[in-house]
Amino acid sequence: MTGKPQLSTAQMWNLSFGFLGVQIAYALQSANISRIFATLGADPHQLSFFWILPPLMGMIVQPLIGKWSDRTWCSLGRRKPYLLAGAVVAVIVMAFLPNAGSLHFSDRLLLGLNGAMWFGLFSLIFLDTSINVAMQPFKMMVGDNVNAKQKTKAYSIQSLLCNAGSLIGYLFPIFFTWIGISNSAPKGVIPQSVIWSFYAGAAILILCVLYTFLKVKEYSPEEYAQYNGTTENNSHASFVRLLRDAPQTFWTVGLVQFFCWAAFLFMWTYTNGAAALNCWNTTDAASEAYQAAGNWVGVLFAVQAVGSIIWALLIPRFRNVKCAYMVSLIIGAAGFISAAFIHDQYALCISYLFIGAAWAAMLALPFTLITNALQGTSHMGEYLGLFNCTICLPQIIAAATGGVLLKALGGSQPVMLVAAGVLLVFGTVSVLAVRTNSSCK
Numbered sequence: 001m002t003g004k005p006q007l008s009t010a011q012m013w014n015l016s017f018g019f020l021g022v023q024i025a026y027a028l029q030s031a032n033i034s035r036i037f038a039t040l041g042a043d044p045h046q047l048s049f050f051w052i053l054p055p056l057m058g059m060i061v062q063p064l065i066g067k068w069s070d071r072t073w074c075s076l077g078r079r080k081p082y083l084l085a086g087a088v089v090a091v092i093v094m095a096f097l098p099n100a101g102s103l104h105f106s107d108r109l110l111l112g113l114n115g116a117m118w119f120g121l122f123s124l125i126f127l128d129t130s131i132n133v134a135m136q137p138f139k140m141m142v143g144d145n146v147n148a149k150q151k152t153k154a155y156s157i158q159s160l161l162c163n164a165g166s167l168i169g170y171l172f173p174i175f176f177t178w179i180g181i182s183n184s185a186p187k188g189v190i191p192q193s194v195i196w197s198f199y200a201g202a203a204i205l206i207l208c209v210l211y212t213f214l215k216v217k218e219y220s221p222e223e224y225a226q227y228n229g230t231t232e233n234n235s236h237a238s239f240v241r242l243l244r245d246a247p248q249t250f251w252t253v254g255l256v257q258f259f260c261w262a263a264f265l266f267m268w269t270y271t272n273g274a275a276a277l278n279c280w281n282t283t284d285a286a287s288e289a290y291q292a293a294g295n296w297v298g299v300l301f302a303v304q305a306v307g308s309i310i311w312a313l314l315i316p317r318f319r320n321v322k323c324a325y326m327v328s329l330i331i332g333a334a335g336f337i338s339a340a341f342i343h344d345q346y347a348l349c350i351s352y353l354f355i356g357a358a359w360a361a362m363l364a365l366p367f368t369l370i371t372n373a374l375q376g377t378s379h380m381g382e383y384l385g386l387f388n389c390t391i392c393l394p395q396i397i398a399a400a401t402g403g404v405l406l407k408a409l410g411g412s413q414p415v416m417l418v419a420a421g422v423l424l425v426f427g428t429v430s431v432l433a434v435r436t437n438s439s440c441k
Contacts, residue, residue: 004147026168055395066385079137086133172197196384206320249373254390259427273306307356332358336421
């Protein structure tokens with residue numbers, strides 16, 4: 001086995017640049033789904049159920065993309081065909097989803113949902129599936145092409161680009177409102193500021209993905225074998241066998257992931273309602289105050305992205321990955337808990353700046369730990385796809401139980417941010433169980 005060559009900073013940027021566009025799409029989804037479905041008529045206690053679909057699709061799609069791309073060696077590359085296909089489908093869906101309230105669907109309820117909500121539901125399934133198809137190859141390409149010493153830097157660059165994309169996506173609705181596009185609409189209709197945000201995000205997504213597609217050259221099977229100490233693998237090991245043989249790091253980091261991603265699912269689901277209640281004194285989704293809170297949530301998530309960008313630059317300065325992980329999560333926990341008790345919209349920015357530290361670590365450090373633990377395997381893509389289940393499963397559990405927990409805690413949405421902070425504290429403690437190899441210290 002010959003060690004992988006050192007990559008320049010520009011080469012590592014090119015590997016992940018398309019992630020900027022993918023994250024814009026993901027940010028638009030994350031910041032606006034609760035707002036969209038509330039506008040379409042969903043009850044607050046229903047909102048968490050809509051959030052089951054994105055991680056559920058991730059659990060199904062990403063292991064399959066890993067399995068298939070591990071065996072895809074063609075003139076277009078190994079991982080690149082999947083990221084391009086996912087981006088194209090995402091662009092199409094992004095043109096339709098925000099128009100769910102404008103297509104004159106029936107108001108008759110089927111299983112508690114009107115026609116617009118059913119259309120939005122199926123659009124959300126397709127959008128999240130395509131985003132997952134486009135997203136996973138970027139994580140795999142870093143694992144394939146970057147050596148162990150540069151992985152923390154490479155994934156930090158990916159985290160930085162990811163958060164820059166989030167910043168853009170979160171700010172789009174308030175930007176379009178600022179330039180004069182309407183942020184209000186008839187009852188049941190999504191405002192034009194949100195619709196145009198999705199259009200702009202779709203355009204940037206395809207351009208960014210095309211840049212990475214054209215600039216990055218993946219290793220050939222022979223080069224991959226030379227650099228990773230493997231031979232081209234055509235075996236069809238089952239997912240069950242792979243899980244049985246997974247390194248301990250896979251499971252211990254997965255435990256940390258469980259607490260972290262459940263916490264952020266609560267943030268995405270309940271920030272809009274919490275901010276509207278605490279800072280605008282409203283729970284009426286049809287009111288202008290609620291839509292103003294929806295725009296401000298984009299600002300808060302943008303502040304979180306800024307905090308993540310700053311913290312992503314600091315993470316490589318830590319000498320110990322576990323220390324960086326724990327410090328990041330405890331700062332995020334403080335941000336969540338404080339956000340539940342703040343009634344000034346501007347002061348909330350401080351809380352979400354702190355939350356950004358946890359998000360930066362979650363995007364970079366788990367994949368550094370996992371890909372180094374998997375060095376030498378010919379099933380890198382499959383393992384990373386399976387590892388994505390540690391991102392998706394906690395979101396599904398949090399989404400399925402969120403409404404019940406909200407009711408048990410009194411029905412006030414700010415309390416769910418306290419629950420998110422407590423989950424990050426549990427995640428911090430769980431980092432102690434993670435074992436690292438020498439390259440991670």
